[in-house]
Amino acid sequence: MFAVESRSLTKHYSRGRVKALTDFDISVEQGKIFSLLGPNGAGKTTFIKLILSIVEPTSGDGLILGKNISDPSSRLKTGYLSENHRLPEFLNAEQFLYYYGRMSGAAGYELSKKIPELLKKVKLFDKKDLKIRKYSKGMLQRLGTAQALINDPDIIFLDEPTDGIDPVGRIEIREVLLDLKNAGKTVFINSHLLSEVERLSDEIAILKEGKMIKKGRTADFLESTGRYKISVETGRTNDLYSLLDGKNISYSKKDSCAEAAIEDNAVLNDIIDKLRSEKIIITGIEEQRTSLEDFFIKVVN
Numbered sequence: 001m002f003a004v005e006s007r008s009l010t011k012h013y014s015r016g017r018v019k020a021l022t023d024f025d026i027s028v029e030q031g032k033i034f035s036l037l038g039p040n041g042a043g044k045t046t047f048i049k050l051i052l053s054i055v056e057p058t059s060g061d062g063l064i065l066g067k068n069i070s071d072p073s074s075r076l077k078t079g080y081l082s083e084n085h086r087l088p089e090f091l092n093a094e095q096f097l098y099y100y101g102r103m104s105g106a107a108g109y110e111l112s113k114k115i116p117e118l119l120k121k122v123k124l125f126d127k128k129d130l131k132i133r134k135y136s137k138g139m140l141q142r143l144g145t146a147q148a149l150i151n152d153p154d155i156i157f158l159d160e161p162t163d164g165i166d167p168v169g170r171i172e173i174r175e176v177l178l179d180l181k182n183a184g185k186t187v188f189i190n191s192h193l194l195s196e197v198e199r200l201s202d203e204i205a206i207l208k209e210g211k212m213i214k215k216g217r218t219a220d221f222l223e224s225t226g227r228y229k230i231s232v233e234t235g236r237t238n239d240l241y242s243l244l245d246g247k248n249i250s251y252s253k254k255d256s257c258a259e260a261a262i263e264d265n266a267v268l269n270d271i272i273d274k275l276r277s278e279k280i281i282i283t284g285i286e287e288q289r290t291s292l293e294d295f296f297i298k299v300v301n
């Protein structure tokens, strides 16, 4: 059984003039981190809203853990962090999580144990008494993430979770999401931060103008370019270039290194042997792969 499935899910707004999502099919496996990517207005938020029945589909349908999305009980084991959320500013973090926890059906005694744990998880425990009005953007995102976990969901939908969060905060959120995955939860993310998605996700789907462009395992998006970046100690770069010239290998010169087209592992090993025999210190060998960003720009343009 899949965590989330959609079948020809379609949402057209404004009497069909805005085709937010058209015939969208995906199957998200349980226990995986799945990311939906796409430029602004591609339909990512619309998809999450459809799956959580915040908006009604124009046609098609969806399932959460095998239950049709038209059945409200399909949402019992889900958590959701919406984009551009507004949290009640007059509450502090603890009161806010208590309020949302009670709405999700949890008993007060359960929450008094759960809330401190969650606040520690998102590194806000020492700010628990501060009114939300005084929170920074990153703190609001972290608190929103804690809110999405208050009912101990099996599937967590996060719409731009790291929006406005600094690099250290992003690493912390990433750790929270990986912990969830390790605990067997399914995480569904909408994001623009491609390098982050590349590190975190098991599967990716790319949307453009409401239509699926490509979906697959993250590794399938990161193809090898057949090029290696070879760096050597300063002062010996010319020796590296002559070696590559001698082997008729095409390369481009970069500062103190060469980016060379090497198809074959044996050739690469031969180059390493030659460099070592000439006592040239190799400072790095890196296989050049297309990044998710390269792929995204190519398909979206």
Ligand SMILES: Nc1ncnc2c1ncn2[C@@H]1O[C@H](COP(=O)(O)OP(=O)(O)OP(=O)(O)O)[C@@H](O)[C@H]1O
Pocket: 013, 014, 018, 019, 020, 038, 039, 040, 041, 042, 043, 044, 045, 046, 047, 083
């Ligand atoms: N309530 C609405 N009425 C009319 N059009 C809407 C409505 N909600 C969304 N749209 C349109 O649907 C399209 C998809 O919007 P959506 O918010 O799903 O995109 P998105 O991929 O989440 O974008 P972003 O990256 O900016 O968050 C856009 O053209 C948007 O203007």
Ligand SMILES: [Mg+2]
Pocket: 044, 045, 046, 083, 159, 190
């Ligand atoms: Mg959106």
